[in-house]
Amino acid sequence: MSVSPLSPLVSASLARASGDPDWLAAARAAGLERYAKGGLPSRAEHLWRYTDPVRLVPGSAPSDPETRFGDLPPDFADGTFERASAYAIARDGVLLRAAVDPLIAHLGFLVEDLRAAAASRRALVEPRLFALRDTCDGAGGRFDDLAAALFTGGTFVHVPRGVTLDRPVRIAHRVGGGFAASRSLVVAEAQCTATVVIDLSSAAETDAGTLHETIEIHVGRGAELRVVFVQRLGDRATHAPVVRSRVERDGVLDTVTVALGGGLVKSLQTVELAEPGARANALGIVFADGRRHLDHHTFLDHAAPSTSSDLDYRAAVAGRSRSSFTGRLRIPAAGARSSAHQSNRNLVLADTARADAIPELEILTNDVSCSHAVATSPIDEEQLHFAMTRGLSPADARKLIVLGFFEPALEKIPPGMLADGVREVLERKLGAAS
């Protein structure tokens, strides 16, 4: 399959690279070369069964990023850091500004523009940036390569060894109607504890932009990192996020992924449990309505012994929407004595909506504790009836049960941040869908 015209992408990549240090410029060139050589993935590949990769190919080079963010999210308490250790805002992949609580700035944690950090903090950035491309079989690597060549900017979060951030790092990212490519790097050094909360929105509800976004996450030995992603793009937006993580000895990565918007979403999350004792907890909730097409793929690789993972993805589909979830789990012989649990539950709220669940288990050792569960069903009639016998209207009973279905993920979002906003969006969508 041919890739759409490369030349504008080549020149765009070169133009981006002109401001970058040599090592980064070289990495961009390598990414572009691999993308050009590899072509588009074939639809016969399991990752692309549900989404045509052609729909994700940018028609042009990234547009120039906007320099104005617009209204701040309501949980950005301007000037105070009561709820967050740091606030950052990004537009079209480019960090516009970041502010760290001055009272804890001496801890040395960083929230910065990634390209600036690549130049000024090479020792911290170079060994990690792009380092996870080939983990988990390089799954989905081709668009990753394109984003590597083209990324306009992104956020670098660095939490030093042993530092505990008692409040989250809060990042808001907004995209417009053009094509944007962003790349972020989150490094949690050994024995640190931190939470990062990122939300992604469209500047205007009607913006039909495309965002290729790659986030690399490194969890050091004994570190505990929670990352919350809330995607609430407009109905016409296209989103192709790739989130790659690697967890070292006794480290814990908790992810909470909330996908509420976007017309077309093709998401890949990989986690490599690279050393003994590494753990990953992955919660995901997807609400699809209208004509949304949301395709989520996870890949958990137990590459070391005595690692553990617990994944729970839930989707509710309404209208004429479609959600698919592919949960790949691999425990090679090297992953002995690991435990892994995966669950994917889908609520079908309309006959015209569809949810597919595809577990892919690749377990090459017997010395493991492993379970997986997949269920797709309408709302339980008995639950609805029970709630209605207590005075709730059919619509309210439905809302209550669907919100309850999502609650285990929502309650993991730090207090005062986004969770109430997400519940409101869900209630509104459920009101419109019933």
Next chain:
Amino acid sequence: MSTSHPPLLELSDLRVAPVADDGSVGKEILKGISLTLRAGTVHALMGRNGSGKSTLSAVLMGHPKFRVTGGSMKYLGEDLTGIPVHERARKGLFLCFQYPMALPGVGVAQFLRQSVKGVRGADVPSKEFRPLVKKHLEALGIPQTFMTRYVNDGFSGGEKKRMEMLHMLLLEPRLAILDEVDSGLDVDALKVVAESINRLRSPERGQLLVTHYQRILDYVVPDEVHVLLDGEIVRSGAADLAREVESRGYEWLAKGAA
């Protein structure tokens, strides 16, 4: 209360059949039940398993799996058939479930609050709701942490019944139907449940206790007792009928029995 008021509940020749998933109507389970429950009274409906007791509870509350195939069921003079489930709750009916559903992810406090709002038709201010809940929690011997749990999710049998009692006391229903509320309870829990029902008794309200055993009737003394066998009320009487059933069983009441 004057007898010129319509009774709280009036069943005349009520016939009920189950509805299958494909919509087909099955064989009648209730074969013509008549019963009049006036405000200020407690009725007990006794019967062994399979007699149709739970079907009656379910159909009064509008469960979609049952259909009225004949006769009528009137609440305060109004035929309940066709009235949506939540409207029945708003009119003052309450069904205490034998097996209440778990609502995972739905907090107890949130559920109760929304329920009270639904039944009253207006939001309840926190400053009114909290002390009210606190009072009932204490009376029921429920710790405050109960309110942050998910509704019936992982609850023991006793906790589920206490949750139902809490809900009933908050809603103060005009007519409470209690389906096998005593099943599986130890004596202490049984007493808590009985006290809750007794606390609700008033000249304006009524309760229908559906039960297999006479046990709870030692604590909640009924004004009338009805024995249901194979979908029909075969005997009605005063409280001593329950004791007679307890000592003699149900067989002597069966049709054709001497």
